[in-house]
Amino acid sequence: MTTSSRFAVSLHILTLLVSQDGQPVTSEFIAASANTNPGVVRRLLSMLHRSGLVMSQLGAGGGALLAKPAAQIRLIDVYRAVEPGCLFAMHRSPPNPNCPVGAHIQAALKPAMGRAEAAFEAKLAETRLSEIARSVAARGRPRARAG
Numbered sequence: 001m002t003t004s005s006r007f008a009v010s011l012h013i014l015t016l017l018v019s020q021d022g023q024p025v026t027s028e029f030i031a032a033s034a035n036t037n038p039g040v041v042r043r044l045l046s047m048l049h050r051s052g053l054v055m056s057q058l059g060a061g062g063g064a065l066l067a068k069p070a071a072q073i074r075l076i077d078v079y080r081a082v083e084p085g086c087l088f089a090m091h092r093s094p095p096n097p098n099c100p101v102g103a104h105i106q107a108a109l110k111p112a113m114g115r116a117e118a119a120f121e122a123k124l125a126e127t128r129l130s131e132i133a134r135s136v137a138a139r140g141r142p143r144a145r146a147g
Contacts, residue, residue: 006082009034010044011132014078017054018070018133024056024063044082051081070133076124087120088113 012034017025027045031038045064048054055067066073090109095102 004083006044006047007079009036009040010048010078010082011075011129013041013044013048013064014053014066014070014073014129015133015136017064017066018129019137022065024061024065026063030064047082048078051077053077053081070130071128073129074125075127075129075132076121078129079121079124086113087117 013030016030016033027038027041030045031041034041045054045056049056049067052067053073054064056062056064090106095105097103
């Protein structure tokens, strides 16, 4: 089973856009920062654009820009833009209905998974892109030397 990195890379993209103070950023520049392929960046930018989180400036000097202030972008908005479906997946194939566990496991799991997903989404809804950008910026500042 694999996990997706779309959410983490999308947050990288958006945080990079915040750091550029309203200047358009090319997918090649973003890809170099995220150490990924520009095609991956373009697909994520497209998903983020459809959700109203980024916009594009065409022409020479063009690139991606935030579509709204970072303080208005919640992490849940980003997650929903790039991660389709539920956080937890059930079996790819239905379990054996003749097995005492297989017949009832999905019904038993759904309430617990639903509560966990709701808690996860609630926590993402509490955090704004601006907080992530401030945290990244603070980590990038030169540290004062003891003297």
